[in-house]
Structures are given as C-alpha cells and as structure tokens.
Amino acid sequence: MNQFGGRQRGIVAVMVAIGLLGLLAMVGLALDSGHVILNKSRLQNTVDAAALSAAKVLDKTSSEAQATAAARSVFDLNATNHPELARIMSGADITVQYSNTLSPFAPGTVPANYVRVVADDFTMWTSFTSLVGITETYTAASAVAGPSAPVGLTAGNEACNLVPMMVCADMTPGAPGDFGYEQDNVSLLKIGSNHTGPIGPGNFQLFELGGTGANVVRQNLAGAYEACIDPGSTITTKPGNNVGPTAQGLNTRFGDYQGGGMNQATFPPDFVTTEPIRPVEEDDGIVVFADNGVEVTSANFQELGFTYDDYVARSQGGPHDFPAPTGRPERRVMAVPFVNCTSAVNGHGTLPVVGLGCFYLLQRVVQQGTENFVYGEYIGQCVADGTPGPEPDPDPEAGPGIYKIVLHNDPLSPDS
Numbered sequence: 001m002n003q004f005g006g007r008q009r010g011i012v013a014v015m016v017a018i019g020l021l022g023l024l025a026m027v028g029l030a031l032d033s034g035h036v037i038l039n040k041s042r043l044q045n046t047v048d049a050a051a052l053s054a055a056k057v058l059d060k061t062s063s064e065a066q067a068t069a070a071a072r073s074v075f076d077l078n079a080t081n082h083p084e085l086a087r088i089m090s091g092a093d094i095t096v097q098y099s100n101t102l103s104p105f106a107p108g109t110v111p112a113n114y115v116r117v118v119a120d121d122f123t124m125w126t127s128f129t130s131l132v133g134i135t136e137t138y139t140a141a142s143a144v145a146g147p148s149a150p151v152g153l154t155a156g157n158e159a160c161n162l163v164p165m166m167v168c169a170d171m172t173p174g175a176p177g178d179f180g181y182e183q184d185n186v187s188l189l190k191i192g193s194n195h196t197g198p199i200g201p202g203n204f205q206l207f208e209l210g211g212t213g214a215n216v217v218r219q220n221l222a223g224a225y226e227a228c229i230d231p232g233s234t235i236t237t238k239p240g241n242n243v244g245p246t247a248q249g250l251n252t253r254f255g256d257y258q259g260g261g262m263n264q265a266t267f268p269p270d271f272v273t274t275e276p277i278r279p280v281e282e283d284d285g286i287v288v289f290a291d292n293g294v295e296v297t298s299a300n301f302q303e304l305g306f307t308y309d310d311y312v313a314r315s316q317g318g319p320h321d322f323p324a325p326t327g328r329p330e331r332r333v334m335a336v337p338f339v340n341c342t343s344a345v346n347g348h349g350t351l352p353v354v355g356l357g358c359f360y361l362l363q364r365v366v367q368q369g370t371e372n373f374v375y376g377e378y379i380g381q382c383v384a385d386g387t388p389g390p391e392p393d394p395d396p397e398a399g400p401g402i403y404k405i406v407l408h409n410d411p412l413s414p415d416s
Helices: 003-061 064-079 083-088 128-132 214-222 243-254 298-304 308-317
Strands: 095-099 114-125 136-147 186-190 203-207 234-239 280-283 286-289 333-339 350-361 374-383 401-403 405-408
Touching (some): 003 064, 003 083, 003 114, 003 136, 003 405, 064 083, 064 095, 064 114, 083 114, 186 203, 214 243, 333 374
Parallel strands (some): 374 401
Antiparallel strands (some): 095 114, 114 136, 186 374, 203 234, 234 350, 280 286
16 A cells, blocks of 8 residues: 555545635635625615714804714614624614814813714624634624814805895995804895995895796705805896895795695704794885884994893794794794896896805795885804705804715824
C-alpha cells in the first residue's frame, strides 16, 4: 500500500475543506454585507423621519419634551414597516439631543433650534460568516434636523408658497427694520379702490402668480400656489381691485368659504380665527382702529389688537376654533415679497423683488362695494412647507424671510 498516496488524499481533503470554508465565508460576507447595507438604509430612513418630526414639533412649541416624544413615536411608527428593526430597537432606545447651533452641534445649549437623533447598536444575525467566528454585525445611524438658512434677503435662495400680494420696500439706505417694515407693526397689504397706491395707476398691490384670471387670484390667496420665486427676480403686477376674489381667497383661512372652488377640504381653516376686538381699517391713508379712530402704532397695537403673540399662545395652548384634523396651524401667516416701487407701473408691468417677509393676517377681509383692505402684522420670517398655506413660526436664528424644517448633515457623524 502506498502510504504517501493516503497522506496526499488526506491533505487534499483538508485543503478542500479549508477552501469550502473560505468559499462559504466569502458567500456569507457578501450576504451579510448586503444585509447590513439594507438595514442601514432602513435605520437611516427611520431616524431621518424621527428627526424631522421632532424638529417640526420643537419649531412649533419650543418644548424639548414634546419634540422627544414625537421623535420616539415616529421612530416606532416607521419601524413597524421593518419587522427585524422593530424586534431589535424601539423609540425608547434612541438618543435625542438638542443644540442652539448647527455647526458646531453642541448638545444641551439653549435655546434649542436643532435636533439630533441617534440610533446605536442595531445588532443583526450573520449567515455563513459565523463559521469563521463572526456571529453578529451591527450598524448605527444619526440625523440632524432644523431650520434651513433664511431665504428672505439673499438672491439665489428661492421661496415658495407665496400669496400674490406685494409690499413696497423702503429703499432708503439705513431704513428701519426690513426695508422699512418692523416686527409687530401693522401694514396695509392691499389698498382700496378709492386710494392711490405707490405702485401706480390701476394697481392695488396684487401680482400675477401662475395666471391672470380672477379665479387664479382667489385660489392663490387661499394658498394654492406652490411654485417658487427668487429675490433678485421680477414679478408682474396684476391690475384691478379684485375685491371679491381677494376676500373669498383670504377668508378661507378663517373658515369662511364663498366663491368658486373654495372648500374646507382643499383650503382648511386656521386653528385660531379670533380677530382683534377693535377692527382695523383705512382712514385717509392712516391705519386706525375702527371703533375709536386711534392711529395704530407698534406701542398701542400690542394693547388693542389680537396680536401675533396672542395668536401663537392660543395656537399652542388652545382653545382652537377649528381643532385638528379640520384646522391647520398658522394658515394666517403669509409669505409676501418686498418689491422696489421707485418706478411706478401703469397697469401691467414688472417690478424687481428685493426680499421676502412674512405677515400675520390680522382679520377677515370685509368687502364693501368696490372697497376692501388687507392688514397684516409683520413678523419677519416663517416656514414654508409646500402645503396650502404655510406652517410658519419664527426661527430664533434666522433673519427676515422664509425657511423650512429640513435635514442637515450631522456634524458629529461623517456618514449621516
């Protein structure tokens, strides 16, 4: 008997076994790598949703406790779509942090503007790689959400969800506030038919968005326009008073539906429709409270009117005139362009947009024959989110303009 042949066969068997083990390990590595990548994507999407939800709640309430509860709830809700993730992790396992600044993200700094959600140690089974001692793999994910950079005064940063009304900017160097508009002051957003405005003959502070007809004006004032414009671009004036469409469109935000296409399902009312006890109206170019003829100033308006601060307090604490799901938050806040009116426009014409600001719609628009006026309290900046009527709230860091709650790259995690 050839003892060397037997030894060779034994060596070959060992080499085949080692080769098979290596092959299985390679197959297992491929399978497990794909498994990790798949679950990493699922976990990242779930964490992203949790961070966005928390940031929106934080933006509305300034409450870290409510934002954290929202993050955990949304994490659980999205995890149910992925049974393996739901078995291993829940909202109770995630870490939620808050920072005043985005970069650096400094957990614990106040007031909180940005939210970071972290999900660590998502541990998964392995397949054939367990044959070489790898019995488990894990992945992690993080996401940061919060307000985008304000877009109100910078060319190139477009803003959406505008209403087709414009206000004339004070182009004087050193003008107070934002182009002459100061927070808490009441402004006239649309003049009446018997008044001469700064834009030019036949214009009443309306401009064209997506069309020229009265129904387009009505729809857009109700909140239908979702396209965008850019500071530095131009807009086309919309001649004519359009008193009916103006009142019908804007008053949907108060739960008042008249005119074609105006309905609660498409254009929900605001949570809060309370108006000032003393209505505001125009008297020979002076904005006054109707019951006593007192001129509106930033000082007495805070005492006499249902101000934006009053409105925010009622929106957050209740009671609501139109609770969810019927009502929508902050439908009464509108994004409006500042335009350069130094060159008057007769009828149709174009005007340059120099900035964007946000106004709180103070009261219903009352139509009296060919007269109606629109009044807003200037609040500086607001959120625009792509839905009928923006869902705004001032960003503590942003300048005047419009911002969105968005995901940001996590400064503390290179793969976010």
